[in-house]
Amino acid sequence: MLGSFKFSVKAASAEPLKDANELINSVETFIFDCDGVIWKGDNLIEGVPETLDMLRSKGKRLVFVTNNSTKSRKQYGKKFETLGLAVNEEEIFASSFAASAYLQSIDFPKDKKVYVIGEDGILKELELAGFQYLGGPDDGNKKIELKPGFYMEHDENVGAVVVGFDRYFNYYKVQYGTLCIRENPGCLFIATNRDAVTHLTDAQEWAGGGSMVGAIRGSTQKEPVVVGKPSTFMMDYLSKKFNILKSQICMVGDRLDTDVLFGQNGGCKSLLVLSGVTNLSMLRSPENPIQPDFYTSKVSDLLSLTAASV
Amino acid sequence: MLGSFKFSVKAASAEPLKDANELINSVETFIFDCDGVIWKGDNLIEGVPETLDMLRSKGKRLVFVTNNSTKSRKQYGKKFETLGLAVNEEEIFASSFAASAYLQSIDFPKDKKVYVIGEDGILKELELAGFQYLGGPDDGNKKIELKPGFYMEHDENVGAVVVGFDRYFNYYKVQYGTLCIRENPGCLFIATNRDAVTHLTDAQEWAGGGSMVGAIRGSTQKEPVVVGKPSTFMMDYLSKKFNILKSQICMVGDRLDTDVLFGQNGGCKSLLVLSGVTNLSMLRSPENPIQPDFYTSKVSDLLSLTAASV
Numbered sequence: 001m002l003g004s005f006k007f008s009v010k011a012a013s014a015e016p017l018k019d020a021n022e023l024i025n026s027v028e029t030f031i032f033d034c035d036g037v038i039w040k041g042d043n044l045i046e047g048v049p050e051t052l053d054m055l056r057s058k059g060k061r062l063v064f065v066t067n068n069s070t071k072s073r074k075q076y077g078k079k080f081e082t083l084g085l086a087v088n089e090e091e092i093f094a095s096s097f098a099a100s101a102y103l104q105s106i107d108f109p110k111d112k113k114v115y116v117i118g119e120d121g122i123l124k125e126l127e128l129a130g131f132q133y134l135g136g137p138d139d140g141n142k143k144i145e146l147k148p149g150f151y152m153e154h155d156e157n158v159g160a161v162v163v164g165f166d167r168y169f170n171y172y173k174v175q176y177g178t179l180c181i182r183e184n185p186g187c188l189f190i191a192t193n194r195d196a197v198t199h200l201t202d203a204q205e206w207a208g209g210g211s212m213v214g215a216i217r218g219s220t221q222k223e224p225v226v227v228g229k230p231s232t233f234m235m236d237y238l239s240k241k242f243n244i245l246k247s248q249i250c251m252v253g254d255r256l257d258t259d260v261l262f263g264q265n266g267g268c269k270s271l272l273v274l275s276g277v278t279n280l281s282m283l284r285s286p287e288n289p290i291q292p293d294f295y296t297s298k299v300s301d302l303l304s305l306t307a308a309s310v
Numbered sequence: 311m312l313g314s315f316k317f318s319v320k321a322a323s324a325e326p327l328k329d330a331n332e333l334i335n336s337v338e339t340f341i342f343d344c345d346g347v348i349w350k351g352d353n354l355i356e357g358v359p360e361t362l363d364m365l366r367s368k369g370k371r372l373v374f375v376t377n378n379s380t381k382s383r384k385q386y387g388k389k390f391e392t393l394g395l396a397v398n399e400e401e402i403f404a405s406s407f408a409a410s411a412y413l414q415s416i417d418f419p420k421d422k423k424v425y426v427i428g429e430d431g432i433l434k435e436l437e438l439a440g441f442q443y444l445g446g447p448d449d450g451n452k453k454i455e456l457k458p459g460f461y462m463e464h465d466e467n468v469g470a471v472v473v474g475f476d477r478y479f480n481y482y483k484v485q486y487g488t489l490c491i492r493e494n495p496g497c498l499f500i501a502t503n504r505d506a507v508t509h510l511t512d513a514q515e516w517a518g519g520g521s522m523v524g525a526i527r528g529s530t531q532k533e534p535v536v537v538g539k540p541s542t543f544m545m546d547y548l549s550k551k552f553n554i555l556k557s558q559i560c561m562v563g564d565r566l567d568t569d570v571l572f573g574q575n576g577g578c579k580s581l582l583v584l585s586g587v588t589n590l591s592m593l594r595s596p597e598n599p600i601q602p603d604f605y606t607s608k609v610s611d612l613l614s615l616t617a618a619s620v
Contacts, residue, residue: 147511148351149511151513167454169481169484204462206485207481207525211529215521219517
């Protein structure tokens with residue numbers, strides 16, 4: 001009976017981060033979620049600039065990902081600038097950009113159109129990539145007149161419907177997107193993310209992109225291609241673009257079901273910070289199946305724990 | 311090896327209705343779906359009045375069910391009247407009524423409130439049953455000002471959110487309903503139906519109640535209690551109210567995944583009519599797992615096939 005052990009095997013659970021040097025030395029890229037990690041609403045989280053400077057000084061590549069699709073990379077760049085962080089546009093991966101990067105990755109034809117249920121960020125990224133689009137905020141005031149016999153026309157040249165968070169969401173958009181997906185042969189249904197909630201203002205949680213995606217899923221009975229977290233599209237894209245092994249990436253985030261899962265789905269290391277939506281009891285809850293490699297209270301622990309161990 | 315047969319066992323598949331008398335004599339109640347069965351858009355389907363008269367003359371109880379929640383029972387009664395059909399309000403079971411009947415069945419407290427994402431029919435039925443409500447069409451023009459720090463208040467006394475088809479659907483309603491379900495302890499999430507499409511006008515299919523329900527499911531990550539077809543709530547209610555055995559009911563409808571499934575879920579007989587959304591090749595498709603007991607081209611076959619067999 002050699003080799004038959006009676007010890008129970010415990011599922012690996014997250015360890016508190018103790019040796020930051022070891023983690024930093026084991027990877028070449030850090031991917032950071034933004035909200036709850038770098039900032040909270042409009043306020044920078046303490047110690048972030050110094051920590052990013054330290055990681056850059058050690059030659060680490062830094063990438064910032066966000067499921068928020070309301071802004072383009074350029075618009076996000078301004079947010080970093082306003083907060084006093086020197087971050088290059090190329091280092092920012094918002095799900096608005098991911099939607100257009102996905103269309104590029106599949107050689108979506110330039111003579112086809114994209115219908116957008118979402119905000120300005122998606123339109124800006126589609127424009128930059130040279131795609132034709134319609135919808136977006138422009139359709140926010142459109143209404144449907146339901147007279148007998150009324151028929152809603154739709155553009156048969158729409159080959160993809162991109163759905164993201166949209167505060168101007170209405171029935172016109174639901175019906176337009178539904179018609180394209182149901183009636184245009186091969187029309188794609190792309191979701192920037194399916195987040196249940198988002199942080200439009202820091203005063204409360206707001207219904208997120210998962211609402212708009214859920215509505216289109218309900219009327220088309222189709223599942224979307226998700227390009228934001230926790231889908232691995234952005235991770236695959238980053239890995240290919242910068243030629244990095246995924247095991248050489250550490251994903252740093254505040255959410256278990258998007259950030260940590262995104263890191264794990266991609267085969268990366270993961271570090272949960274408790275400065276956002278997840279607290280220690282949520283992490284330790286027996287109902288939580290998602291365990292990062294490490295957890296710590298905030299990003300700047302990477303700096304203080306490095307200094308301590310030197 | 312006696313009793314071991316090599317003949318392949320074929321899954322029961324629907325038979326064309328031949329002996330209408332046998333079917334009619336085997337049940338005491340007929341439940342009819344309306345759109346695609348009794349009428350199409352604003353036009354009565356041929357032969358319906360005579361068929362209903364014949365069934366009544368044989369002492370059959372007739373019930374009309376619809377997942378459409380935009381009208382109340384009383385408003386539906388007017389539609390029947392306009393089309394020249396003598397149908398009592400008590401014989402009509404719209405999903406608007408089902409929502410308030412469900413709340414009554416669970417003794418939903420009269421001092422609690424119901425938030426409505428949906429149209430007038432739901433409000434009218436809640437009012438008739440004596441429930442307090444808010445939302446509905448009134449919230450169709452409300453917008454959210456997303457200034458920094460903006461906080462949306464919600465009524466902590468809302469104990470149920472009822473979601474049905476809503477052409478005035480907007481982000482305000484999504485957020486209000488989401489806040490109630492996420493933040494009010496024990497708040498119910500009730501769906502009138504999850505139909506992918508509906509027939510607002512007869513010119514095309516329109517995104518249905520499944521959109522609005524999908525949106526709230528996406529932001530709350532909760533499954534609703536569905537009171538319309540194919541959930542058995544209405545069947546259970548009818549069976550209890552009229553004291554009828556479910557095996558003594560025949561469900562007549564034009565949709566496999568709502569009507570026929572509704573009949574089967576309830577343990578009733580089922581008759582598919584091909585006068586609506588389902589055609590013979592859809593019924594016979596190997597991908598269709600839902601087989602009614604019988605199928606026929608239209609409701610009035612019940613009359614012509616009875617006459618033929620007498």
